[in-house]
Amino acid sequence: MFSNRMINILIPVLSVLLGLAAGAVIMLIFGYNPVDGFAALWRGAFGDSYFFGETIRQVTPYILSGLAVAFALRSGLLNIGVEGQVFAGWLASVWIGISFELPMAVHLPLAIAAAALAGAVWGFIPGLLKAKLGVHEVIVTIMMNYIALYVTNAVIRNLLTDGADRTENIAATASLKSEWLAQMTFYSRIHYGFIIALAMAGVMWFILNRTTKGFELRAVGFNQHASNYAGMNVGRNIITAMVISGAFAGLAGAMEGLGTFGFMSIKSGFTNIGFDGIAVALLGANTAVGVVLAAFLFGILKIGALNMPTEAGVPTELVEIIIALIIFFVASSYMIRWVLLRFKKEGK
Amino acid sequence: MLKSRFLMVFVLLVTLGMILAACGSSDNEESTGGDSGESSGSEDSGGDSGSGDFSVAMVTDVGGVDDKSFNQSAWEGLQAFGEENGMSKGEGIDYAQSESDADYATNLNRLVRQDYNLIFGIGYLLQPAIKEVAGQYPDTSFALVDSVQEGDNIASIVFKEHQGSFLAGVAAAKKTQSNQIGFIGGVDGSLINKFEAGFVAGVKSVNADIDVEIEYAENFNDPEKGRALASNMYSKGVDVIYHASGGTGNGVFAEAKDLKNANPDEDVWVIGVDRDQHEEGQIGDANVTLTSMVKRVDIAVQDVSEQAMNGEFPGGEVIEYGLEDDAISIAETNEEAMTEEIRSSVNEWKEKIINGDVEVPSTREELESFVDAL
Numbered sequence: 001m002f003s004n005r006m007i008n009i010l011i012p013v014l015s016v017l018l019g020l021a022a023g024a025v026i027m028l029i030f031g032y033n034p035v036d037g038f039a040a041l042w043r044g045a046f047g048d049s050y051f052f053g054e055t056i057r058q059v060t061p062y063i064l065s066g067l068a069v070a071f072a073l074r075s076g077l078l079n080i081g082v083e084g085q086v087f088a089g090w091l092a093s094v095w096i097g098i099s100f101e102l103p104m105a106v107h108l109p110l111a112i113a114a115a116a117l118a119g120a121v122w123g124f125i126p127g128l129l130k131a132k133l134g135v136h137e138v139i140v141t142i143m144m145n146y147i148a149l150y151v152t153n154a155v156i157r158n159l160l161t162d163g164a165d166r167t168e169n170i171a172a173t174a175s176l177k178s179e180w181l182a183q184m185t186f187y188s189r190i191h192y193g194f195i196i197a198l199a200m201a202g203v204m205w206f207i208l209n210r211t212t213k214g215f216e217l218r219a220v221g222f223n224q225h226a227s228n229y230a231g232m233n234v235g236r237n238i239i240t241a242m243v244i245s246g247a248f249a250g251l252a253g254a255m256e257g258l259g260t261f262g263f264m265s266i267k268s269g270f271t272n273i274g275f276d277g278i279a280v281a282l283l284g285a286n287t288a289v290g291v292v293l294a295a296f297l298f299g300i301l302k303i304g305a306l307n308m309p310t311e312a313g314v315p316t317e318l319v320e321i322i323i324a325l326i327i328f329f330v331a332s333s334y335m336i337r338w339v340l341l342r343f344k345k346e347g348k
Numbered sequence: 349m350l351k352s353r354f355l356m357v358f359v360l361l362v363t364l365g366m367i368l369a370a371c372g373s374s375d376n377e378e379s380t381g382g383d384s385g386e387s388s389g390s391e392d393s394g395g396d397s398g399s400g401d402f403s404v405a406m407v408t409d410v411g412g413v414d415d416k417s418f419n420q421s422a423w424e425g426l427q428a429f430g431e432e433n434g435m436s437k438g439e440g441i442d443y444a445q446s447e448s449d450a451d452y453a454t455n456l457n458r459l460v461r462q463d464y465n466l467i468f469g470i471g472y473l474l475q476p477a478i479k480e481v482a483g484q485y486p487d488t489s490f491a492l493v494d495s496v497q498e499g500d501n502i503a504s505i506v507f508k509e510h511q512g513s514f515l516a517g518v519a520a521a522k523k524t525q526s527n528q529i530g531f532i533g534g535v536d537g538s539l540i541n542k543f544e545a546g547f548v549a550g551v552k553s554v555n556a557d558i559d560v561e562i563e564y565a566e567n568f569n570d571p572e573k574g575r576a577l578a579s580n581m582y583s584k585g586v587d588v589i590y591h592a593s594g595g596t597g598n599g600v601f602a603e604a605k606d607l608k609n610a611n612p613d614e615d616v617w618v619i620g621v622d623r624d625q626h627e628e629g630q631i632g633d634a635n636v637t638l639t640s641m642v643k644r645v646d647i648a649v650q651d652v653s654e655q656a657m658n659g660e661f662p663g664g665e666v667i668e669y670g671l672e673d674d675a676i677s678i679a680e681t682n683e684e685a686m687t688e689e690i691r692s693s694v695n696e697w698k699e700k701i702i703n704g705d706v707e708v709p710s711t712r713e714e715l716e717s718f719v720d721a722l
Contacts, residue, residue: 309444310444
């Protein structure tokens with residue numbers, strides 16, 4: 001009745017349902033009406049085309065940051081540094097966007113490519129350290145996040161502007177903004193980046209499942225020693241994985257820089273796009289399709305949550321709790337698997 | 349085998365999609381159908397319970413509505429306005445909190461769509477979002493606190509913080525014994541530079557030989573950083589620190605209180621900002637808060653709301669609140685620390701500023717020429 005594959009799909013779905021149910025219980029305990037709360041959440045994300053556009057806008061970087069984490073995880077690497085790579089990509093895209101005057105056909109691709117490259121470089125460093133010196137990538141990437149945050153702030157303040165706290169707006173030729181999409185959605189900030197994000201999901205699936213390199217990457221992810229024994233260059237594969245992962249993350253930054261905002265301001269803390277990407281990848285079981293679906297869920301929850309306080313009086317923090325619970329249930333998938341298998345046996 | 353599995357996944361996804369889509373459309377219909385019932389219900393109650401059809405809302409910056417600083421102050425002003433006009437939260441007045449920079453535009457848009465007549469953006473961080481949204485909805489009135497944005501439907505509310513900071517500088521200069529004074533700013537930018545310039549000018553006006561050490565935390569919400577900066581300053585001999593750094597300043601208070609606790613005879617003082625931060629400085633019977641540069645965002649919010657309700661919304665104008673409106677003032681809650689001498693001196697300078705005898709600098713350039721002229 002339950003094949004392995006079915007269980008792999010059922011676990012995230014059940015986790016989401018359990019998370020939402022637990023959220024409802026918490027709302028009840030604190031005296032809020034869960035039906036009103038979830039209705040407000042739903043209307044906040046899909047209520048009209050403006051909110052739908054905003055939801056898509058939020059989903060876009062989540063897909064890319066989720067892909068970045070998932071890609072590295074498939075190769076056995078935990079890339080906590082997506083956040084920093086997002087910063088690198090965001091900065092690079094805005095930098096190109098404000099400093100050149102070029103026709104759109106050149107400017108926009110250049111800005112996007114610069115973002116991917118910047119993210120890739122930021123991923124390359126921990127990859128290199130891991131491959132050559134065996135330094136654990138988690139530690140290096142966490143440190144690289146802080147370096148990215150502060151370097152970005154310094155660059156904005158001292159190089160891109162004269163002591164101001166945000167850059168100028170990027171030239172229209174480098175913008176992903178779309179007049180007609182915005183008009184269709186009552187001026188939401190939806191932009192063409194969404195297409196890039198979906199295309200990248202396709203790219204990830206293709207690389208991992210249809211190329212020799214992808215096979216090697218996955219093999220390294222399963223067992224480094226066996227891969228080494230089979231004649232694969234483990235070190236090079238680690239670096240490749242981090243570079244591609246970083247490039248995805250850099251693109252997520254470009255979505256913010258060229259699409260949502262059109263500028264970059266001094267950040268006093270992390271954007272959480274990268275950290276949420278870890279959750280997205282986990283929920284999406286590190287597959288391209290899963291990541292896209294999980295990114296949708298997170299985008300809906302984040303944007304819809306903003307509507308909960310005004311419409312239903314439920315604090316937005318509750319949505320954070322629900323997200324955390326969903327992750328908890330995904331992480332404790334062993335428990336769900338055990339219960340499912342129990343059912344399976346009894347079914348027989 | 350593999351193919352059939354793929355097929356199964358595909359079918360599952362399609363079904364899931366269809367279920368979601370079905371939910372979506374039915375819920376959408378419901379919400380459009382229920383729109384007139386539900387959301388207009390809240391609008392009606394919002395409008396009618398108040399005076400006529402007028403309703404006001406505000407969008408906080410990332411500090412949130414309980415930041416013990418200007419977001420909270422703005423909401424208090426809105427509540428006071430609501431009380432006078434028989435409105436309460438959700439009924440004529442409301443706020444939306446922002447969790448990140450990306451939420452400003454979404455929140456502003458949401459409130460426009462809920463048909464609020466006047467929407468406040470609290471804090472200069474909302475300036476790009478206000479510019480964008482106000483351009484898209486010319487029929488809604490917006491007010492931006494702490495920053496200036498041109499537009500016929502935007503009122504810009506700014507404060508003469510440099511004047512208040514000047515008086516804080518006078519108080520600090522009178523209080524210091526080591527002739528070393530510190531300034532800790534939130535984020536280095538034109539707004540906080542106003543505090544810095546006014547403060548340094550105030551100190552130098554009393555005694556040009558006093559050193560003012562200036563540091564920025566580059567964050568309005570990092571008490572740890574504030575604490576580290578304060579600890580560094582106090583250990584170098586600074587005895588009065590003026591912080592203009594929102595939540596970061598809580599760390600400054602924590603450090604000063606620790607020092608006071610370890611050695612009650614040590615003279616360490618903090619000058620608070622935005623609200624009277626007397627409570628933050630209380631430790632046992634002592635209090636490290638010398639005074640606070642009080643900025644009455646609530647008065648401004650209430651004032652502009654009333655003007656808008658009476659049909660006199662100051663669109664396109666820049667409204668400056670200063671000492672003469674009592675929107676900027678120096679707290680005198682700590683009577684023990686604010687001696688008679690300091691108080692009279694502060695009042696003396698206050699008169700001079702109001703009379704126009706003293707032109708308080710508001711930028712670093714102006715400060716330079718101000719100090720040179722001394």
